[in-house]
Amino acid sequence: MTTERMNLTATTTTPAESIAPASVAERRSRLDRLRSRRRTWMAIRGFREVILIGSIYTLYDMTRYLVAGDHDGAIRHGKLLLHWEKNVGMEPEHWLNKVFSAHIALGLPADYIYATLHYIVTPVILVWMWRRHSSAYTWSRTILAVATIIGLVGFTTVPTAPPRLLPGFIDTMAKFSHDGWWSNAASAPRGLGADTNQYAALPSLHVGWALWCGWQMIRYGQHRITRVMGVVYPVVLSLVVMATANHYFLDVVAGVFVVLIAAGIVRMFSFFGLISRPGSGPATPAEEAHAERTAQA
Numbered sequence: 001m002t003t004e005r006m007n008l009t010a011t012t013t014t015p016a017e018s019i020a021p022a023s024v025a026e027r028r029s030r031l032d033r034l035r036s037r038r039r040t041w042m043a044i045r046g047f048r049e050v051i052l053i054g055s056i057y058t059l060y061d062m063t064r065y066l067v068a069g070d071h072d073g074a075i076r077h078g079k080l081l082l083h084w085e086k087n088v089g090m091e092p093e094h095w096l097n098k099v100f101s102a103h104i105a106l107g108l109p110a111d112y113i114y115a116t117l118h119y120i121v122t123p124v125i126l127v128w129m130w131r132r133h134s135s136a137y138t139w140s141r142t143i144l145a146v147a148t149i150i151g152l153v154g155f156t157t158v159p160t161a162p163p164r165l166l167p168g169f170i171d172t173m174a175k176f177s178h179d180g181w182w183s184n185a186a187s188a189p190r191g192l193g194a195d196t197n198q199y200a201a202l203p204s205l206h207v208g209w210a211l212w213c214g215w216q217m218i219r220y221g222q223h224r225i226t227r228v229m230g231v232v233y234p235v236v237l238s239l240v241v242m243a244t245a246n247h248y249f250l251d252v253v254a255g256v257f258v259v260l261i262a263a264g265i266v267r268m269f270s271f272f273g274l275i276s277r278p279g280s281g282p283a284t285p286a287e288e289a290h291a292e293r294t295a296q297a
Helices: 002-066 071-088 093-102 104-132 134-157 205-220 224-243 249-271 285-296
Strands: none
Touching: 002 134, 071 249, 093 104, 093 224, 104 134, 104 205, 104 224, 134 205, 134 249, 205 224, 205 249, 224 249
C-alpha cells in the first residue's frame, strides 16, 4: 500500500515539475523579446525626437534673420505694450526691475534663473516624461512643440523689443554680466549675443515652457514636493522675466495663452484621430516590458 502511494505521488508531481522550467524559460524568452523591441522602438523614437527638436530650433534661428532689420517696428511694439499696460494699471515690470537691478543679491540670482533654468528644466521634464510616462509623452511633447511654433510665429509677425531696450529700464543681465556666464546682449553665452533674436519678447516662451513644465509635474508627479515645484517654478519664472526687464506683463500673459491654445489644438488633433490621448491606445513595448518585470517580481 505504501509503495502504491509513493508511485502515485511520483506520477502526479512529475508533470508539474516538468512544466515549471518550461514556463519560466518561456517567460524569460518573452521578456528578452520585449527588451529587444523596446531598444529598437526607443532608438527610432529618439531619432525622430532629435529631428523634431532640431527643426524647431532651426525655425527659431530663422526668426532672427527675418526681423533683423525691423528695429524701429520692434521698439514701437514694445512701447505700445507699455501704453496698454498703463491704461489698465498693470505694469509690475517697472517696480520689479527697479528693485532687482538695485540689489545684486536679487538681480544676480534672477539673471541665473532666467539664463539657465529653461535650458535645464525643460529637457529634464521631457526625459522624465519619456522614461516614466511614455504613454503621455507624445501628447505632452506635442503641446510643447505647438506652443513653441506659435511663439515663433509671434516673434516673426510682431517683433517686439523687450523692456531692457527701452528708456526707463535697466538691463540686469548686462549690469551683472561680469558675474555670470552670459553676454551683455540677451541671455546667450559670451560671444554669441549677436546670434540671438533680441526682438522676441512677445510672447514669453520662458513663461510658456515653465508653465508646461509645471503642468506636467502637477499632473504626473508622484510626490508632493514635485507637485509643489510644479506651482512654484512657473510663478518664479514669471516674476524673473519681468524683474530682469526681458519681458512685459503682457508677454507673460501671452506665454500662458500660447500653452492653452496649443493644448486646444492638440485636443483637436485627438478628436480627428491624429494623436492619441494619454493612456489610450495599445501599450508601448517599454510599458509591456515594465509590466512583465513587475509580474516577474
